[in-house]
Amino acid sequence: MNRRSFLAGASGVTLATLLAGCQRSSAANLRLAMVPNSVPAQLLKAFQQLPERGSSVAVTPQDSLLKLYSLLQDWHGEGNELAPMADWVSLADYWLAPAIRQELVQPIEVASVSRWGDLNQVWLDLVRRDRSGTPNPEGSIWAVPYRWSHLVLLYDPTRLPRQAAQLKTWADLLRPELARRLVLPDHPRLVLGLAQKALKSSANSADPAAVSGLNTFLAELHQQVRAYDSNYYLESLIVGDATAVVGWSDDVLPLLRQYRHLAVAVPLEGTLLSAQLWVRPQAVPAPAPAATDWLNFCLGDDFATQLAIFGHTTSPLLWGVDPQQRPEPLQTPPEIVLTPAIADQSEFLLPLKAEAEDRYGRLWQSLRA
Incomplete structure (x- = not known):
């Protein structure tokens, strides 16, 4: 059981049931490729009924x-007869740079996207890039964001000392009662990034070794870790294998509805961000009206509200909005x-130059060894 199927089961809803009305025939005038539930099926149905x-x-x-x-790579090569080419492919922002470098995607004309001007500058900075995939204010628009989430601490306060049953910062991960009771993502940039945030440094530092105290922090953090796991970490907490x-x-929120004894925190030092983007495969011709309609739909107020209800996550339109709104x-x-205060200290993981990637890789290997 992977993390996504676990959450679908917890909500009592299956994608297959809700997608019963979606077309899979050659008559479809909009084709999407995505991880199940990255757009809740209720929203797909709503779009079809406009x-x-x-x-x-x-x-x-x-x-x-x-x-x-891999699907983008297939379509860029000889194609994939079992999967007709999509108008839009859902891609995490972390994958945007290599997709641009490998010429798997094409720039997007956003003049007909009615709410584009309403997006915060943070989104333009994220998706405007040069041909190397590096953020560049003079570059082209390569993607349209439609949802985002942030990294959080989820914990069981009943397993912590009563007088200190709260976790508030990344530095709290070093507390002695968490020894071998912590599960971190199995991803070098995320682990090294949160460690740098704990030390009030950027998660996109060109040379992490130059961050004062980082090696010591990582060595102590590694001693706390029960497992590095990006798939079953929620289950580890629920069954009591982790504290x-x-x-x-967006993974954590539905779980908090069901397991009310759990607690959550967004570290005060700032956190790491992730966005889901729509990208257009390189070989797809100019977008049909339905393809443009889809982008406008995904940047609408109704989409933002229903995404919160059914997807437990946030529309780009809500970036910087007062929590009460x-x-x-x-x-x-x-x-x-x-x-907003913590958001100002938070970061997306941006592409690094080859030598910086190599430094992160060596540091990660040294940590895991």
Whole structure:
């Protein structure tokens, strides 16, 4: 059982049931490729039922971001007869740079995206890049964001000393009662990034070894870790194998509804961010009206509200919005909310130059050894 299927089961809803109305025939006038539930099925149905222009939607589901990336590579090569090319592919921002460098995607014309001007500058900075995939204010727009989440601490306070039953910062991960009771993501940039945030440094430092105290912090952190796991970390906490885990807010939020004894925190030093983006495969011709309609739909107020209700996550339109003005499902518990003050200290993981990537790789290997 992987993390995504676990959460679907916990909510009592299956994608297959809700997608019963989605088209998979050659008559579909909009094709999407995505990880199941990255767009809740209720929203796919709502788009198909729009009165002004009903559109049939064909979904090519892939069970991981890696498989979505492989799909882009297939379409860039000889194609994949079993999966007709999609108009839009859902891609995490971390994968955008290599997709641009390998020419798997094409720039997007956003003049017809009506709410584009309403997006905060943080989104333009994220998706405007040069041909090497590096953020560049003079570059092209390569993607349209439609949801985002942030890294949080999820923990069981009943397993902590009563007088200190709260975790508030990344530095709290070094507390002695968490020895061998911590699960971290199995991802070098995330682990090294949160360690740098704990030390009030950037998660995108060109040379992590130059961050004062980082090696010591990582050595102590590693002693706390029960496992590095990006798939089963929530289950580890629920069954009692771990006292604290680090995971994404949109994975954690539905769990907090069901397991009310758990607690959550967004570290005060700032956290790491992740966005889901729509990208256009390189070989797809100019977008049809339905493809443009889809982008406008994904940047609409109704989409933002229903994404919060059914997807437990946040629309780019809500970046920087006062927590009290967000949809109710994103307000509780208040400890999971990314406040504007913490958001200012938070970062997306940006592409690094080859020599910097090598430094991170060596540091990660040394840590795991």
